Amino acid sequence: MAHSATAAAETKVWGGGRSPFNVSYGKMMMWFFLLSDAFTFGAFLISYGTTRFFSAVWPDPNHVFHAFPFMGHANLPLLFVSLMTFILIMSSVTMVLAVHAGHYGDRKGVIKWLLFTIIGGICFLSCQAWEWTHLHHQGAWWGSFTDSSAPLSGIEQFFNMKDPRVTGPLAAHGMQATHDFYNYFFTITGFHGAHVASGVVLLCLVLINSINGTYDRRGHYEMVEKIGLYWHFVDLVWVFVFTCFYLL
Amino acid sequence: MSQHHHTENNIQHLYEGDQSKLYSGVMQHHTDISSAESRKQVGRIWKVFWILLAVTIVEVILGMFFSYSIPKGFLNSMFLLLTLFKAGYIVSVFMHLGDEVKSFLITVLIPLTLFIWFIIAFLADGGFWLHMNSTAPMR
Numbered sequence: 001m002a003h004s005a006t007a008a009a010e011t012k013v014w015g016g017g018r019s020p021f022n023v024s025y026g027k028m029m030m031w032f033f034l035l036s037d038a039f040t041f042g043a044f045l046i047s048y049g050t051t052r053f054f055s056a057v058w059p060d061p062n063h064v065f066h067a068f069p070f071m072g073h074a075n076l077p078l079l080f081v082s083l084m085t086f087i088l089i090m091s092s093v094t095m096v097l098a099v100h101a102g103h104y105g106d107r108k109g110v111i112k113w114l115l116f117t118i119i120g121g122i123c124f125l126s127c128q129a130w131e132w133t134h135l136h137h138q139g140a141w142w143g144s145f146t147d148s149s150a151p152l153s154g155i156e157q158f159f160n161m162k163d164p165r166v167t168g169p170l171a172a173h174g175m176q177a178t179h180d181f182y183n184y185f186f187t188i189t190g191f192h193g194a195h196v197a198s199g200v201v202l203l204c205l206v207l208i209n210s211i212n213g214t215y216d217r218r219g220h221y222e223m224v225e226k227i228g229l230y231w232h233f234v235d236l237v238w239v240f241v242f243t244c245f246y247l248l
Numbered sequence: 249m250s251q252h253h254h255t256e257n258n259i260q261h262l263y264e265g266d267q268s269k270l271y272s273g274v275m276q277h278h279t280d281i282s283s284a285e286s287r288k289q290v291g292r293i294w295k296v297f298w299i300l301l302a303v304t305i306v307e308v309i310l311g312m313f314f315s316y317s318i319p320k321g322f323l324n325s326m327f328l329l330l331t332l333f334k335a336g337y338i339v340s341v342f343m344h345l346g347d348e349v350k351s352f353l354i355t356v357l358i359p360l361t362l363f364i365w366f367i368i369a370f371l372a373d374g375g376f377w378l379h380m381n382s383t384a385p386m387r
């Protein structure tokens with residue numbers, strides 16, 4: 001500290017001694033990490049969009065995502081993914097409440113809200129596991145739908161077959177579009193799911209530290225805030241994934 | 249923010265780990281979780297939750313019932329606007345970016361404006377490829 005303050009005084013630029021951004025080094029670096037992660041996710045989603053724009057047909061989300069656990073063949077488009085979105089928003093609220101409790105040094109509050117957040121994260125991951133399994137049963141996986149001579153009946157369930165603009169080019173382009181769609185779907189939701197899973201691990205570590213009183217001894221709960229930033233970012237990415245894959 | 253309690257001279261003696269103390273709020277003497285100030289903040293968090301929930305429900309209703317009746321271009325612009333609206337609330341309230349100093353806010357947000365160019369350039373390229381593929385003479 002003393003060194004940087006001296007150096008700053010010599011160059012007469014910035015007084016030093018305190019953060020010009022009024023945030024600690026760790027929190028600022030978490031923000032910059034999240035910024036770089038935003039570019040990774042952004043690159044994924046934009047390349048998904050590019051592929052979609054150069055495809056003559058594209059699977060219809062209302063036909064791809066219409067199942068719900070234990071509801072058999074009932075046609076419930078978007079309902080399950082809405083539930084997943086709700087779970088993630090809810091866990092974001094419990095996370096920000098944990099951060100809030102941390103600001104006030106309220107250890108019990110931090111522990112309670114962190115537990116709820118971890119449960120929310122695990123629920124979300126379970127939902128995603130169910131969704132992936134369900135799609136896999138329909139024949140979808142990385143590298144599926146590569147055989148352009150396979151009968152169209154295998155992919156018709158993913159398209160809006162009432163629209164002549166879809167049924168026209170389906171024979172020529174449907175297989176490639178389905179293949180692209182699922183490669184992107186599993187890669188992007190998988191990358192997001194990996195973020196959620198690492199988030200749950202980080203939250204568990206923070207929870208153990210909170211229970212052990214590590215942050216009370218340290219004098220502040222900033223670690224909860226930093227992991228909180230990461231957790232909210234994961235929720236933020238889901239907002240965009242939800243729009244790109246399920247709505248647009 | 250914690251200037252009232254610490255002179256510049258005091259701060260010089262803090263080591264890196266202690267620096268976090270300065271900015272983590274504990275030195276502002278936030279101690280009473282059930283104080284009016286704390287409850288006001290919690291109320292704000294729940295208000296944002298209800299906004300996010302309501303926007304998501306609107307999106308799902310639009311997607312479920314209107315995806316074939318409303319013109320696709322208009323519907324997609326609605327989805328994108330609502331998405332940015334939600335993102336704004338998450339970043340400014342849940343991630344507290346709205347409470348940070350302005351220079352930090354700008355530092356984080358300026359690189360993201362590159363996305364405007366990325367999206368326009370790449371989607372236009374994708375659209376052009378489709379146009380070329382569907383208009384090029386068969387070889």
